[in-house]
Amino acid sequence: MKQAMYFVFAGISVLLFFYTIDLIFYGTPLDAGLYFNQKIFYYHVPQAFVLFLAVIVAGVASLLYIKRRDGRYDDVAEAAGEVAVLFGAMMLVSGSIWGKAAWGVWWQWDARLTTSLLLWMLMVGYMLVRKYGGPSADRLAAGLAIFGAVNIPLVYFSVKIWRTLHPEASVVPGLQGSMRTTFWLSVLLFQIVFVLLLIARVGQSRIQRQVREVRERALDAGLLD
Amino acid sequence: MEFLSQVAAVAWKDLRVEFRSREILYTMTFFAAMVLLIFSFAFVTREGVVLPDVIPGILWVAVAFSGTLGLSRAFDRERESDTMRGLLLAPCSRTAIFLGKAIGIATFILIVEIVVVPMTAVLFGAPLFDHAVPLVLILILATIGYSVVGSVFAAMLLRTRSRDVLLPVVLYPILVPLLIAGTKATAALLEGAGDPTAVADLDAAYFWIKFLAVYDMIFIATALWTFESLVIE
Known part of the structure; x- marks a missing residue:
């Protein structure tokens, strides 16, 4: 059933994608201003x-893992961290392409861009710890996630004051008609894909942990050497 | 009271070990000086001057890089003869151990800063000491934040594989607000350096000093709250 x-949801997301x-x-x-370039906005x-x-999910799961010491939370944190890195990379690439078209440069040190980049770097660091930290890396990764979560508002605030170049007013509430529908459909699509990837990845981490x-246990019982 | 004497005992132990060999202090200072020299290759212009805008960056990169060196060495020492286990078994609270370690690290970094800041002022001709009070506040607050966050991660990394490469990976993303604040506050003090009519932007400097104080408080609270459950066994 599950x-x-x-x-079913995977099928829905494929159809929604097309x-x-x-x-x-x-x-x-x-x-009116950006012509065709604005289209990337619907995915970016x-x-x-x-x-x-995904970052929020990873942070909450890590906090629960530290408090409850249940490996299942750690699986969720790991999966969400990986998905965050993946979507962050897509966001940075699509954003650069858009930036090149709209502003004429690939990158601007604007508050929003810098914060997103730092957040993504934090998650990449999180995955590096998981991959290369060895046996006790789960706790370190959880600690990093908690400190990272505390850090996000501070990063946003400091970067914002450092770089108030581009107070890009939020366009989302002002969307009209078909642009609005398309945008929210894309959001829905990406959320479904996120949940599907998360579930698949959590299953994988759970099996890895069980193995x-x-x-x-087999080592402790002397069945393996 | 007992708690404070435990903190002092741990810190004093670290400082005594260090003052006997002076290994960490010498290597950290040398490394920080080397970072300054390497930056001079990049930023000294053809006319032989340095743009004042880059000086705060040079200073803070030198401090941040040499700080990780000291951090990993100070905690490696505890690992070498498994003295961390002894420390954790000692009849005092984990929080006291953590604070003692952090104070030790903060002292090392401050000593390195005492050398590196005048060196920056001299080598790059920056009038850093025109506003000594805010400068000292910036350095002290940033050092406190650095050593608190650094000690948590260095302690967590003790039992991890590839510690030395992972420390900067986990530490620098968390230190970003601190480094922005330190750099911007120093830059505000240097505002218009070389131009006799310009004045330093003290308001901006004090704004960032307050930001650093908030950063320190938030991370001291987070560290005290999580240290116990993050660093066990």
């Missing part, structure tokens, strides 16, 4: 949403 639901592509290119009007912003959501635990 698996069937998973595939549908949003169609909407983005044929169903929405051209932007949902990717950023997923990055932030590890069984192996340790």
Whole structure:
């Protein structure tokens, strides 16, 4: 049943993917100032949403892991961290392409860009710790996630004061008509993909952890050497 | 009271070990001086001057880099003969151990700063000491924040593989606000250096000093709250 639901949602996301592509290119009007370049917005912003959501999930899961010491929370934290790195990379690449078209440069040291980049770097560091930290890395990774979560408002505040160049007013609430529908459909699509990837990855980490635990128990029992 | 004497005992132990060999202090200072020299290759212009805008960056990169060197060495010492286990078994609270270690590290970094800051002023002709009070405040507050966050991560890394490469990976993202604040506050003090009519932007400097104080308080609270559950066994 669970698996069937998973595939149903995977199917929905595939269909939605084609549908949003169609909407983005044929169903929405051209932007008055940016023309065709504005189209990347429909995927760029949902990717950023997923990055932030995944970071929040990883932070909450790490906190629960530290408090409850239950390996299941650690699996979720690991999976969410990996998804955050993936979507962060997509966000940075699509944002650079858009920036080149809209501002004429690949990168600007604007508050929002810098904060997102630092957040992504934090998550990359988190994955490096997980990968190369060895046996006790889970606790270190959880600590990093907690300190990182505390740090995010401080980073945002300090970077904002350092770089108040581009107070890019939020465009999302002002979207009209088909642009609005398309945008929120893309957001929905990316959220579904996020949840699906998260579930798949959590399952994988859980199996890895169980294998590890069984192996340790077998070692303790003297069945393995 | 007993708590404070425990903190002092741990800190004093670290300082005594260090003052006998002076290994950490010498290597940290040398490394920081070397960083300053390497930056001079990049930033001294053809006319032989340094743009005042880059001086705060040079100073803080030197401090941040040499700080990690000291951090990993100070905690490596505890690992070498497994003295960390002894420390944790001692009849005093973990919080006291943590604070003692952090005070030790902060002292090392402050000593290095006493050498590096005048060196920066002399080598790059920066009038850093025109506003000595805010400068000292900036250095002390940033050092406190650095050593608190650094000690938590260095202690957590003790039992981890590839400690030395992972310390900067985990530490620098968390230190970003501190480094921005330190750099910007120093830059505010140097504002218009070389131009006799310009004045330093003291308001901005004090704004960043307050920011550093907030950063320190937040991370001291987080560290005290999580240290116990993060560093066990």
